[in-house]
Amino acid sequence: MNKFWKSALAASALVLLSTTASLAAKTDLVLGVVLEPPHLDPTAGAATAIGEVVYANVFEGLTRINAKGEVLPALAESWTVSDDGKIYTFKLHKDVKFHDGTAFDAQDVKFSLDRARDEKSVNPQKPLFAAIDTVEVVDPLTVKVTLKQPNGDFLYNMGWAAAVIVAPESADTNKEKPVGTGPFKFDTWAKGSQIVISRNPAYWGAPVALDKATFRIIPDPAAATAALLAGDVQAFPVFPSYEAVPQFQADPRFKVVIGTTEGETVLGMNNQKPPFDNLKVRQAIGHAIDRKTLIDGAMFGLGTPIGSFFPPHHPAYIDLTAESAYDPALSKKLLAEAGHPDGFKTTLKLPPPVYARRGGEIIAAELREIGIEAEIIPVEWAQWLEQVFKGRDYDMTIVSHTEPNDLNIFARDNYYFNYTSPAFREVIKQIEATSDTAKRTELYQQAQKILAADAPVAFLFQLPKTGIWDAKVEGLWENGPIPANDLTAVKWAE
């Protein structure tokens, strides 16, 4: 070995040593996110991108939802429920301060809940608070919430991002400068570029391991791949490019974690518009779709087939995919029985996400096999909300319903499916009034069966959560029970 190579080797060993040394001490993390939040107030906007930055990090509610989707105490350290299930008395943590130094107490809870219920409220999840009758301050650390009727989901609902506790002093400026009680406080937001949060030294609970977290906004899938490979971002909790996943799975520098979400992806149909008002037509469409082909083609094999509207990871889930199993011959027979032996012409409105656009092409091709000509109409989200969701002016559409615990959308008046089953509505009513777990499970299964039999929509698959991060990062959520990037347990491995 000549002199040059010796010194080169020594130099590179030094570089290697110094980088490992700096990695061990690492306390900051750069996360990639696809969408930029419109603002940072979860009580005033529905965008999942808001919760993905602030939930559990900056803002906290009375309760919180953990990585498994369970309800845990948060700002309320404990609670009692009256025997009739109508009065919840919350005991609050003491010595809690907002990031601006103002103290947190029962008045803030009353303020937040009343603000969300107010007639001028712009809370995107107002139905969560519909059960509340009154909110009373008993003493600075005790709040009594009285419900109009018992509600088995109440504690879960209080754990949503839209139900976080805000202070009257900062409520109006939270969009730009969020002030919460969480373990991280908001630092800076360079619009279009990144949002930075840093450790809150005055946090009331267990301190977090990270000093600083940066959410970098990277909308382009190819750019997301490059940013991870170049080390510019160290974690992409919801990675946008399904086709690039195998590349990362083969790379030992990265951990690829495919988890579940609350996103039931369905082919929505307008149940009041002929021919979709005919059960046999809807069933025929269900049997015409091969979910495996769909998941392989649109999702690169990621995603779990569903046969009803319920997440497969939930304990009360039952597999009903057999009820609408792929069977084109049966589809043709059902269509003929419904009076459409030669099929018919219809339209399929597709919003921007890749599951809808790619999935729509595959489904249209499969429907053509049984004689249904579905013309594809791509729409933007704003158009989708206006025409399909609000106007109910559509034949078919594809959307993933990502809200947790949203089985009740099929029981709503004027919801875009136009599905009006009294039997289903009755079951939902019972679920809402029940808090016993065994009884709820039974009701949930009953509801799943009704939907599978009525086929108001064609059930496709549960949206996956494709997380990719540096192999040394620990503590990020595997699943997405709610849209959040909870960083409270995140740290770099030694």
Place this chain on the structure above:
Amino acid sequence: MLNYVSKRILIGILTLLAASIVVFIVLDVVPGDPARLMLGMNATEEAVRALQQQMGLDQPLLVRYASWIGGLLVGDFGKSYTYSVPVLNLITERIAVSLPLALISLFLSTVIAIPVGLFSASRRGTMADSGTMAIAQVGVAIPNFWFALLLVYVFAVSLRLVPAGGFPGWNAGVWAGFKSLILPSIALGLPQAAILARVTRSALLDVLGEDYIRTARAKGLTRRKVLYRHALRNALIPVLTILGLQFAFLLAGTIIIENVFYLPGLGRLVFQAITQRDLIVVQGVVMLLVAAVIVVNLLVDLSYALVDPRLRGRS
């Protein structure tokens, strides 16, 4: 000359006014309600109406137009529906990225294209000429997003010389900011250089065929002197025209490159604002771009007078 300039300014103002009416009406017709988009699929009608009121969307079209134009006249671009910060702040933040990016790309494009054009034109018909022009042809044909990704994989992913994307802000230091604009400027500038080189070459060839060039040669000037003193100067008018168009494109038409490098530029602002129906931001950016195009065209016209003395005394 002064008369000419004031006439152009008047036309510019009328163009701006017409643009404001067109953009306002077009955006009003586009389906989609910003309030509903903000509150999503679980919102109650009551909440949507409350937000519409907050945003001022419940007002009639004419009232909204009047208050917007009235604001513009005193430099108030209004407040973004989604970000709820002044539109002007959003725009100035983005210009701090888009303008330097456009200027660096334009600089790169010019310093590459004009020498290449001169080189090719002076060796017309040789192997060197057809070789350079073939390369330029490839440069015109290559999609710039593909070229950008190639640059990212070579210089950011493999060599790790520059970041793969993002913009740290000028607060992080001039060098850090400049560094993040290097790859995007190359990705934007090289294809523009290819176009400009071809334009320069053909403009030069046109001029080189003129009688006065032969006269200059006959007078005893060297080929080189003729090329620089007579041909290049006369060929600059089409080159300047293309440069002006390129600048207008580089200022806002760079959304694809901004996406590949996730830069917070004007193109992405306007794209995001359209999808979120943040119409007041769209209106503001469009007005600004119309104004920029008008000013650039005026400057290009004035620069004709600089390179061509005949145009100076025209009016």
